[in-house]
Amino acid sequence: MTSASPTNKPSSLFEAIELKKEYDDGSVPALRGVNFKISEGDFVSIIGPSGCGKSTLLNMLGTLDHLSSGSLLFRGKSIIDLPDPAAYRAKDIGFIFQSFHLLPTFTVAENVQIPMFGMPWSRAERKERAVKLLDSVGLSHRCDHMPLKLSGGERQRAAIARSLANEPAVLLADEPTGNLDSKNAVQIMELLDELHQERGMSMILVTHDLDVAGHAERVITMKDGLIVSDDKSSEKNSSYKS
Secondary structure, three states, X not given: OOOOOOOOOOXXXXXXXXXXXXXXXXXXXXXXXXXXXXXXXXXXXXXXXXXXXXXXXXXXXXXXXXXXXXXXEEOOEEHHHOOOHHHHHHHHEEEEEOOOOOOOOOOHHHHHHHHHHHOOOOHHHHHHHHHHHHHHOOOHHHOOOOHHHOOHHHHHHHHHHHHOOOOOOEEEEEOOOOOOOXXXXXXXXXXXXXXXXXXXXXXXXXXXXXXXXXXOOEEEEEEOOEEEEEEOOHHHHOOOOO
């Protein structure tokens, strides 16, 4: 990705303006007026205690949940007004979840191909692309294995390969290391670092782990449905406790 010059700022990827989300007919406020801007190519982590609204916010960015009021823009266009949210998710968004969400009756390579089924590619092209993606995450030797034969770290690598299937504009990761031991967590974060640095991918990562959050260039801290700090250096967030 070409670096932006001082006179050419990176274009806006997401912008939230007084974003609110309420459940149970307004009796449970999850987001209480959130404002932020995220530029193309940013690597942002969102931290905060359970129930602070961070996963709700991530789901709204991926159109897995709907806002109650306010505005949420993707590249300057209102997400709520998208004519086909499913097409937006398929084309622009890559998801990485804590629980992997690999289909147990499909091979690893077949799982990676699932997001490609809506693309104008032949079966051979889909398989070739899946193999290349698995090779890029160090799993070329596991293409024909079933997910249950993989370790937790390998399953998350497969999930990351799947998230890249359609060359999305941004990766949304919800506790991507939450089900992993410390060694595998480090390896997964190193992989995400490589994707950000080598491909210039935009990434927004939700976590309660300060070590994981520290990989990002910017750390947003949430509490009680609000953003309480937005720092370029994760070291400023060392006082956060889950």
